[in-house]
Amino acid sequence: MKNLIKADFKKIFYLPGNRSFLISTICLSILLGMIFLFTTNVTQGRALIELSSMEVIDITLLGMDVAAIMLLIFTANFVKKDLTSGAVHTNLAITPVRGNYFLSKVSFISILAILLSIVLILLFFAIDQLVLSMNGMGGLSIFALNIFTKIVGSIVMVLFYSLLSASGTFYLQSAFGGAAFALSVMFLPALIKMFPADISDILLPIFPEDALSALIDVHSADGSLLRAILVLLLWIIVSSLIGQWKFKKMDY
Amino acid sequence: MIKTENLTKKFGDKTAVDRLNLTLQPGAVTGFLGPNGSGKSTTMKMIISLVQPTHGKVIIDGKKYSDFREPVKKIGTLIDPSTLDKNFTAEQHLSIIATAAGIEKSRIEEMLDVTGLQSVKNKKVKSYSLGMKQRLGVATALIGNPDTIILDEPFNGLDIDGIKWLRKLFRQLADHGKAVIVSSHLMREIEAVADRVVIIGQGKLLADMTMGEMNEKSLSSYVYVEANDIAKFKNVLQKKHALIKPHNAGLKVRNLEASEIGRLAHDHQIILFQLTKVNPSLEDLFTEITDGKVEYVAKGVKTK
Numbered sequence: 001m002k003n004l005i006k007a008d009f010k011k012i013f014y015l016p017g018n019r020s021f022l023i024s025t026i027c028l029s030i031l032l033g034m035i036f037l038f039t040t041n042v043t044q045g046r047a048l049i050e051l052s053s054m055e056v057i058d059i060t061l062l063g064m065d066v067a068a069i070m071l072l073i074f075t076a077n078f079v080k081k082d083l084t085s086g087a088v089h090t091n092l093a094i095t096p097v098r099g100n101y102f103l104s105k106v107s108f109i110s111i112l113a114i115l116l117s118i119v120l121i122l123l124f125f126a127i128d129q130l131v132l133s134m135n136g137m138g139g140l141s142i143f144a145l146n147i148f149t150k151i152v153g154s155i156v157m158v159l160f161y162s163l164l165s166a167s168g169t170f171y172l173q174s175a176f177g178g179a180a181f182a183l184s185v186m187f188l189p190a191l192i193k194m195f196p197a198d199i200s201d202i203l204l205p206i207f208p209e210d211a212l213s214a215l216i217d218v219h220s221a222d223g224s225l226l227r228a229i230l231v232l233l234l235w236i237i238v239s240s241l242i243g244q245w246k247f248k249k250m251d252y
Numbered sequence: 253m254i255k256t257e258n259l260t261k262k263f264g265d266k267t268a269v270d271r272l273n274l275t276l277q278p279g280a281v282t283g284f285l286g287p288n289g290s291g292k293s294t295t296m297k298m299i300i301s302l303v304q305p306t307h308g309k310v311i312i313d314g315k316k317y318s319d320f321r322e323p324v325k326k327i328g329t330l331i332d333p334s335t336l337d338k339n340f341t342a343e344q345h346l347s348i349i350a351t352a353a354g355i356e357k358s359r360i361e362e363m364l365d366v367t368g369l370q371s372v373k374n375k376k377v378k379s380y381s382l383g384m385k386q387r388l389g390v391a392t393a394l395i396g397n398p399d400t401i402i403l404d405e406p407f408n409g410l411d412i413d414g415i416k417w418l419r420k421l422f423r424q425l426a427d428h429g430k431a432v433i434v435s436s437h438l439m440r441e442i443e444a445v446a447d448r449v450v451i452i453g454q455g456k457l458l459a460d461m462t463m464g465e466m467n468e469k470s471l472s473s474y475v476y477v478e479a480n481d482i483a484k485f486k487n488v489l490q491k492k493h494a495l496i497k498p499h500n501a502g503l504k505v506r507n508l509e510a511s512e513i514g515r516l517a518h519d520h521q522i523i524l525f526q527l528t529k530v531n532p533s534l535e536d537l538f539t540e541i542t543d544g545k546v547e548y549v550a551k552g553v554k555t556k
Contacts, residue, residue, distance in 0.1 A: 003353065
């Protein structure tokens with residue numbers, strides 16, 4: 001397992017395309033985070049200096065949504081590339097136990113998502129500190145409980161959608177399918193909110209959006225942290241089992 | 253030793269491999285032959301668990317392929333010459349394989365030397381010819397120093413030097429006690445290198461024997477005779493239940509050994525001008541054995 005994860009990291013290190021995509025993910029996430037922060041006049045009708053420190057970090061962390069989208073696309077492409085004819089023959093000759101192969105891929109994606117998220121969080125935090133100090137707005141402590149939960153919640157969000165994308169790709173055997181599955185789960189709640197409340201109230205809790213919001217903003221969760229973790233775990237476990245089941249019975 | 257027991261694979265209604273019982277021995281090059289769609293590749297894929305059998309099983313030294321802790325040290329395969337990613341260099345490709353399989357790094361350089369890719373190891377695989385990709389595929393198959401090497405159409409795209417190199421490599425591997433299983437549609441290459449030949453058609457085992465045994469049993473082998481009194485000799489041979497067919501100035505004789513034909517000529521005071529044992533080429537044998545077992549035939553084209 002450790003060897004397979006190391007080999008996957010080598011694939012990133014060796015291929016400029018992979019490296020560029022990940023660097024672009026970081027740059028784009030920060031850029032959009034900054035755009036959100038410096039356009040509050042337009043989006044919220046309030047100047048930057050009118051915001052609290054917590055609101056500043058809240059707004060810049062919207063850049064993590066961009067990271068989640070970019071990384072789920074990266075995941076789908078990365079997994080699919082290893083499932084193409086030729087590559088899959090070599091990969092499964094090395095790791096014929098498909099459950100182990102699936103687990104190694106999921107572990108690699110998890111490590112990558114967590115590492116990338118941590119890098120981004122640190123960058124966002126540094127930029128926010130700079131912006132706040134430049135505007136004389138007081139500092140932020142990463143260890144303050146409400147900020148720490150936001151950070152953990154943001155990391156979980158990036159990890160969650162990447163894992164959904166991986167499972168979707170294993171199930172559908174297509175990069176487009178895998179990414180589309182994760183994106184649908186991400187954006188369907190917005191569509192559901194357009195339905196009457198008696199329908200949307202039933203459907204929305206099933207989707208992970210509420211659960212992720214609960215994780216990121218614990219205070220708004222009405223103590224439903226456990227339910228949020230349960231919903232997210234169910235999504236990951238069920239999609240992984242289905243993806244793995246399809247992968248195990250595939251003939252290559 | 254690899255053993256298949258009643259190995260069967262069905263894709264919907266179509267039976268690709270039908271109750272195949274095979275034993276692939278170490279220390280020999282086994283040619284794996286069959287017409288297109290005969291089930292060669294499916295069988296090879298089932299050996300390394302790429303395709304799940306519908307019935308039956310493959311046993312490798314008493315275990316399933318997936319039961320081995322380091323399977324690439326048991327079987328090395330070349331099923332498809334395409335690599336993990338065409339943007340890798342040969343060295344990077346082998347490095348990733350070695351890392352994933354837990355193989356020592358020294359094997360990378362060794363394989364680049366063995367396959368003659370040392371000088372192009374830093375070039376991207378997308379710039380390689382098919383022959384170079386085949387060499388890299390062979391390097392991938394051999395990197396774990398496996399006991400068994402399975403190669404599907406390894407001669408494809410190789411030039412004359414490449415073909416000679418591969419023949420020599422197969423011989424060396426077999427001489428070192430490894431089982432080499434090679435499928436190819438290039439009969440001459442199999443003929444030049446194989447100790448045994450396995451022929452399958454429509455998923456069924458049609459032949460599994462040494463080249464010598466195959467020549468002996470084949471209807472395509474015959475004894476050609478020319479004599480001073482061909483009509484008299486024909487009668488003599490027919491009384492001995494020989495199958496006779498006129499050919500040029502002589503006769504093609506089947507069902508009788510050359511020594512027996514020589515003795516009959518002597519007993520009947522017939523002078524022989526020529527007595528030659530003719531062995532068929534592998535292509536003749538293949539055509540003979542797979543007659544009627546060809547899956548895909550173009551309309552209007554005779555297969556024999």
